[in-house]
Amino acid sequence: MGRLLPWLTLLILLALAGAAAGVWAGLIVVPRHFDPWARLDLRAEPDWLTGFRLSRLTRDPEECRGALGETGLRFTPLPDRPSDENCALSGVVRVTRSDVSFSSGFIATCGLAAAWTLFEANALQPAAQRHFGQRVARVEHLGTYACRNVYGRADGQRSEHATANAIDLAAFVLADGTRIGVLNDWNAKRGSDRAGERKAAFLRDVRDGACRFFDVVLGPDYNEAHRNHFHMDMGAFRSCR
Ligand SMILES: [Zn+2]
The missing domain is CATH 3.30.1380 (Muramoyl-pentapeptide Carboxypeptidase; domain 2)
Structure with missing residues (x-):
């Protein structure tokens, strides 16, 4: 048990950190321009994400x-x-x-x-x-x-x-x-x-x-x-x- 305790503590800390990160991720709004997962707007000026978004579009x-x-x-x-x-x-x-x-x-x-x-x-x-x-x-x-x-x-x-x-x-x-x-x-x-x-x-x-x-x-x-x-x-x- 004495050897397990540090690992258990670490696991719990990681889980807590993960949960906190999840909450923050939900709060952070990624501007559409920088979000690779946003649907490609075919009318917009092409930018560095256009190729990636287009390849996603071809599969959906x-x-x-x-x-x-x-x-x-x-x-x-x-x-x-x-x-x-x-x-x-x-x-x-x-x-x-x-x-x-x-x-x-x-x-x-x-x-x-x-x-x-x-x-x-x-x-x-x-x-x-x-x-x-x-x-x-x-x-x-x-x-x-x-x-x-x-x-x-x-x-x-x-x-x-x-x-x-x-x-x-x-x-x-x-x-x-x-x-x-x-x-x-x-x-x-x-x-x-x-x-x-x-x-x-x-x-x-x-x-x-x-x-x-x-x-x-x-x-x-x-x-x-x-x-x-x-x-x-x-x-x-x-x-x-
Ligand atoms: Zn041909």
Whole structure:
């Protein structure tokens, strides 16, 4: 007993300290700005916690839809759809438009749609303003959902497109109707006219800006398969090329 007593005392003291800390924690109000567990406000200026909060949002469709609902994005939640082929849809939404119009509506995981809103407001539109002094009015995409493997190969791993967790962007149309396409304008760099140079610089800014919000961004610099589009996804890897 004589040997146990100091340990018992220590345990009791620790328990008391723990309880006191708990009470204090309850009293301390962490400002929203510094609370990593606060739901991401997709309309707010991105800060050092945005990436962490976004990754939490991608794992919680209900919270994610709540956050999406606060934005100007027009979307409808869709029911989950199981699949025998590893192409199940879970927590997805159908996006019809945002501040830009799309070449067609698309199905997307809520996380992909959330990343889109951040990308559009904080990378795409600022890049358009910087290079052209006007906004992007329309986005042409090649689709989000396709039950297939990476590069459509017969075997290998499933693409992020198989779960609507990726979008392929082909072109951006400015308010004045100017069209900037990945296929035609990516390489309009040297030797071309000023307008061509500006389009190429804009596309590089869009690609680099997208890397702040999407987990994977692949374009013409990556390989031949991406010569005509930017692939952006919210999968498990991180890559920006
Ligand atoms: Zn893709």
